[in-house]
Amino acid sequence: MSLLNPVAWPVPKVTRGLAARLTAALLLITPLAQALGAFAAHAEAVSNFTLENGLEVVVIEDHRAPVVVQMIWYRAGAADEPAGKSGIAHFLEHLMFKGTDKVPAGRFSATVEDHGGDDNAFTSWDYTAYFQRIAADRLELVMEMEADRMRGLKIDEPVVLTERQVILEERAQRTDSDPGALLGEQMRAAQFMNHRYGVPIIGWRHEIAGLTRADALAWYEKYYAPNNAILVIAGDVTPDQVRVLAEKYYGPIRPSEGITPRLRPQEPPHLSERRLTYADERVSDPYVYRSYIAPERNPGDQRKAAALAILAQLLGGSGQTSVLARALQFDSQIAIWSSAFYDGETIDDGTFGLYVVPAPGVSLGEAEAAMDEVIAKFLIDGPDPAAFERIRTRIRAAEIYARDDAHGLARRYGAELSIGLGIEDIRGFTAVLDSITIEEVMAVAHEVLDRRNAVTGWLERPAQAAEAAPAGQSLPDQTGAEP
Numbered sequence: 001m002s003l004l005n006p007v008a009w010p011v012p013k014v015t016r017g018l019a020a021r022l023t024a025a026l027l028l029i030t031p032l033a034q035a036l037g038a039f040a041a042h043a044e045a046v047s048n049f050t051l052e053n054g055l056e057v058v059v060i061e062d063h064r065a066p067v068v069v070q071m072i073w074y075r076a077g078a079a080d081e082p083a084g085k086s087g088i089a090h091f092l093e094h095l096m097f098k099g100t101d102k103v104p105a106g107r108f109s110a111t112v113e114d115h116g117g118d119d120n121a122f123t124s125w126d127y128t129a130y131f132q133r134i135a136a137d138r139l140e141l142v143m144e145m146e147a148d149r150m151r152g153l154k155i156d157e158p159v160v161l162t163e164r165q166v167i168l169e170e171r172a173q174r175t176d177s178d179p180g181a182l183l184g185e186q187m188r189a190a191q192f193m194n195h196r197y198g199v200p201i202i203g204w205r206h207e208i209a210g211l212t213r214a215d216a217l218a219w220y221e222k223y224y225a226p227n228n229a230i231l232v233i234a235g236d237v238t239p240d241q242v243r244v245l246a247e248k249y250y251g252p253i254r255p256s257e258g259i260t261p262r263l264r265p266q267e268p269p270h271l272s273e274r275r276l277t278y279a280d281e282r283v284s285d286p287y288v289y290r291s292y293i294a295p296e297r298n299p300g301d302q303r304k305a306a307a308l309a310i311l312a313q314l315l316g317g318s319g320q321t322s323v324l325a326r327a328l329q330f331d332s333q334i335a336i337w338s339s340a341f342y343d344g345e346t347i348d349d350g351t352f353g354l355y356v357v358p359a360p361g362v363s364l365g366e367a368e369a370a371m372d373e374v375i376a377k378f379l380i381d382g383p384d385p386a387a388f389e390r391i392r393t394r395i396r397a398a399e400i401y402a403r404d405d406a407h408g409l410a411r412r413y414g415a416e417l418s419i420g421l422g423i424e425d426i427r428g429f430t431a432v433l434d435s436i437t438i439e440e441v442m443a444v445a446h447e448v449l450d451r452r453n454a455v456t457g458w459l460e461r462p463a464q465a466a467e468a469a470p471a472g473q474s475l476p477d478q479t480g481a482e483p
Contacts (some may be wrong), residue, residue, distance in 0.1 A: 054227025087203020314341030
């Protein structure tokens, strides 16, 4: 009898919503209990094996609660799309919920919910992932359903047309109606002059509108296969249990013959800063945003990435004590908010960014000049040693606390394995962070904070843009989103 048969899986009232209740309960654990649990899980039990068809399987044991997370990661994302087909990776993510012969459209998520769990999916430039969080004794059910749709998806033309319209509406809501998202999209396109990281994950509107059933099937048949996937199971399971189930449900699936090395166009040398201004009457808080090209995390050599993670925290990621916050929000009161980030969890070059929201009455030009002064001073003086140690301790603590969340661990291992890191790279990153020196941070700061590698954007209101324009120069109409 198939586990997908509702008769085979009664849903007792006591288990309905179990995973959701347990998740909520875990969020209420006191900080002390969190700390104790984190240190108990300091060396999380992680094992892995590979099926004959090429499926990589990772098991992360956590027996503190009877809950399990299944995640399947496909090494196919927006950066792998062919030119002219932007958005197809995200489009297929939507279509994956439209049914198979065993599980009709709409029944996948409904079945998970009926058994007290929740599920979702997400697409990035480097991968697409699907997950279910459910009571541990329901793992076999969700594994059978996930394996079933790996190669058994049914896509008909009316569904494609309907879902394409859904994605166009999603783009309208999340991007076209958000001035900040529009600026970020334009900046990323300028940042990556040759790499597909410059194409939005959701896709360009005119290309989404042209996606077809044939496009979706070609993407699905090429990439959705065991030899292009990583299965991560985290929670109240053992490796032996997972191996038996994985062999039963994923083992019979044939690999794809279309999987090839992910060779992508690379960036040429960046010789000049690019600058953009986007004016929109919907803007409530104008800001300056600068993004630099930055090295990504690489297997076997993560020191630059670790130093950049610390640099981002020093400059703007540590709240009121960060370099930018102290100088711009408290000392000069030029800004009401500032931040810095590093995104190096990518296959190819990542980004390092700075944000400054000026105080009322302060122009974007003044805010940017003040930000540049702070960065220039930091590059000469370096960080305060006490602040450096404080930041390193905070990052170390965050890394340890993150191990206290089975879902977070599954997501971390899946994402980082998908970009080419190994299990030892992932487990050893905390030790790398702990060993980084001030000299290493300053070296990457001088390397990355180079305006030739940067795109600087101003988000402002139309009136501000007109005031900032040189005398006699008119500005193009920038007051609306895409039609």
